Amino acid sequence: MRQKMISRRDAFSLLGLAVALGFAVPTTVLTTSDAEAQAAAPATTAPATPATNTPAMSGMERRRAARQTAREMRREARQTAREMRREARQTARAMRREARQTARRLRREARRGGGQLYMNAGQPTKQ
Numbered sequence: 001m002r003q004k005m006i007s008r009r010d011a012f013s014l015l016g017l018a019v020a021l022g023f024a025v026p027t028t029v030l031t032t033s034d035a036e037a038q039a040a041a042p043a044t045t046a047p048a049t050p051a052t053n054t055p056a057m058s059g060m061e062r063r064r065a066a067r068q069t070a071r072e073m074r075r076e077a078r079q080t081a082r083e084m085r086r087e088a089r090q091t092a093r094a095m096r097r098e099a100r101q102t103a104r105r106l107r108r109e110a111r112r113g114g115g116q117l118y119m120n121a122g123q124p125t126k127q
Helices: 008-022 034-040 059-111
Strands: none
Touching: none
């Protein structure tokens, strides 16, 4: 005989069926007269659900909402990462541009006679 692996879903289904059959009570015990039912009813008229404005959700709706929230969080994280990379690129570009401009200015000044700033900065001047 060949044994078959039982899935988690099938196991829970069997467990639920066993519990339902184990708690099965004859219907004669469950039937009561209207007068007995009214006498046994609680006197308070408070709603059974909490007083929140959110409706009760089924499991599928909860999972869908959780997936949507996770998707939004991932999207937000991607956008934040993109913005950070963009700012880093812009900062690096600005630094390179400033370095080029400074070097260009120093070379220009060296050509025009202020050579002590750029090429001959470490050497003594001729007199």
